[in-house]
Amino acid sequence: MKDYESLIGQVLDESQKIIIGKEKQIKLSLATFLSGSHLLIEDIPGVGKTTLAKTISHVMGLEYSRIQFTNDLLPSDIIGVNFYNTKESTFSFKKGPVFSQFLLADEINRASSKTQSALLEAMEEQQVSIDGESFDLPRPFFVIATKNPYEEIGTYMLPSSQLDRFAISFSLGYPSFDAEREILSSKNRYRIDDLKSLNMQEIELLQNKFEEMYANEEILDIIQEILKFTRESSLYVKGLSTRAAITLLKISKAWAMISLRDYVLPSDVLEVLPYITHHRLESKGDKKSPVEIVDEIIKNLHIDI
Numbered sequence: 337m338k339d340y341e342s343l344i345g346q347v348l349d350e351s352q353k354i355i356i357g358k359e360k361q362i363k364l365s366l367a368t369f370l371s372g373s374h375l376l377i378e379d380i381p382g383v384g385k386t387t388l389a390k391t392i393s394h395v396m397g398l399e400y401s402r403i404q405f406t407n408d409l410l411p412s413d414i415i416g417v418n419f420y421n422t423k424e425s426t427f428s429f430k431k432g433p434v435f436s437q438f439l440l441a442d443e444i445n446r447a448s449s450k451t452q453s454a455l456l457e458a459m460e461e462q463q464v465s466i467d468g469e470s471f472d473l474p475r476p477f478f479v480i481a482t483k484n485p486y487e488e489i490g491t492y493m494l495p496s497s498q499l500d501r502f503a504i505s506f507s508l509g510y511p512s513f514d515a516e517r518e519i520l521s522s523k524n525r526y527r528i529d530d531l532k533s534l535n536m537q538e539i540e541l542l543q544n545k546f547e548e549m550y551a552n553e554e555i556l557d558i559i560q561e562i563l564k565f566t567r568e569s570s571l572y573v574k575g576l577s578t579r580a581a582i583t584l585l586k587i588s589k590a591w592a593m594i595s596l597r598d599y600v601l602p603s604d605v606l607e608v609l610p611y612i613t614h615h616r617l618e619s620k621g622d623k624k625s626p627v628e629i630v631d632e633i634i635k636n637l638h639i640d641i
Contacts (some may be wrong), residue, residue: 337493340542340593341596343538343541344542344593344594344596345532346367346532347395348362348363348549350395350531351392351531353526353531354465354531354574355387355388355391356393356415356511356518356519357512357515357518358511358514358582358619359517361506362388362392363444363591363594364478364504364608364611365437366392366590366594367504367594368478368503368504368590369392369476369478370389370542370543370544370546370590370594371503371546371586371587371589371590372476373480373585373586374478374480374501374502374503375479375481375502375505376444376480376482376499376502376505376615377389377480377481377506377507378482378483378484378485378505378506378615380484380485380509381445381484381508382512383511384508385439385482386440386482387528388480388508389440389480389482390440390528391528392480393440393531393599394531395437395532395533395534396438396468396478396533397533397535397536397538398438398476398478399437399438399474399484400436400437400438401433401434401435401436401438401440402431402433402442403434403439403441403612404438404441405443405447406447407447407448407538409451410451411450411454411500412432413451414434414455415434415634416429416430416464416466416471417432418466421536428472429466434455434458434473434561435471435473436477436531436630437474437475437476437477437478438479438480439479440480440481440482441455441479441481441482442482443481443482444482444483444494445484445491445493445494446484446491449493449494449495452495453497453498454492455479455498455501456481458473458477458500459501460479462477476539476543479502485558486574488620494641496574499616500577500579500580500616501567503583503612504583504587504608504610504611504612504614505611505613509585513541515560515614519617524541528627538641539571543597545593546589546590546593548554548587548598549593549599550599551585551588551589552599552600554602554619555588555600555605557587557605558602559584559585559605560581562576562584562609562633562637563576563580563581565636565637566617570620571620572617572620573619573620574616574617576613576616577616580612580613583612584605584609587612588604588605588608589604591607591608609630609633610626610627610629611626613626613629613630
């Protein structure tokens with residue numbers, strides 16, 4: 337069997353055959369998966385959000401399912417429904433598309449808050465409940481949701497409880513000139529089905545390695561200083577929660593692992609911090625970008641980084 341370094345290299349190399357010029361976003365997607373968390377991608381249509389999700393699903397070797405969120409989508413369309421089986425005179429549960437290892441929740445903010453909330457239990461507890469009975473989801477269970485800008489017609493705000501279930505969020509943005517030229521001029525483009533995939537044994541090896549990742553007291557000090565500043569500075573509508581702190585630690589460990597280390601450095605925390613705060617911190621007064629918010633936090637930390 338390959339070692340974890342080779343497996344990470346394979347995932348990154350294979351993904352970049354399809355997703356050109358977006359190495360950082362691919363690494364963030366992998367870090368989210370390794371940490372057992374979920375990812376939110378916000379951007380305009382046509383920049384590759386769905387393609388990124390399909391590519392990550394394939395190279396990780398995960399069973400793929402996609403839900404197109406619309407304004408008439410119902411919670412039962414996601415988790416499934418109990419129906420009466422006339423032949424057996426009993427109720428049976430028909431599983432919805434959430435019962436997969438990899439779920440693409442496409443354009444999640446086109447559905448109502450009630451429908452969006454159908455994912456809350458699944459993302460937090462890896463199970464769904466219906467009519468008082470709980471059903472376990474497949475393992476691993478990984479959600480990538482895409483979100484359109486709120487300015488678009490027919491979009492709904494995501495509740496803060498739903499947003500907080502996503503470990504990180506980012507935008508893909510337009511490709512660079514060179515990357516876009518490669519996309520346009522490539523004659524023998526790879527297809528997603530041509531890419532190498534991991535098997536479950538290899539995924540378990542990566543998951544076991546993640547559990548061995550180490551963060552010392554200095555890293556915990558940095559995270560708590562970040563929390564303290566966001567809560568006490570009066571610069572933000574709400575400070576970072578304890579769940580956000582746990583998420584920051586987990587994603588930092590995953591980032592260190594992708595960097596082929598078994599311990600976390602302060603630079604790992606700062607590297608992933610903008611993507612943790614992107615959908616969690618809202619500035620009072622003038623709206624600041626995620627990078628500006630993180631710069632503001634770092635300048636005010638009371639520790640030496």
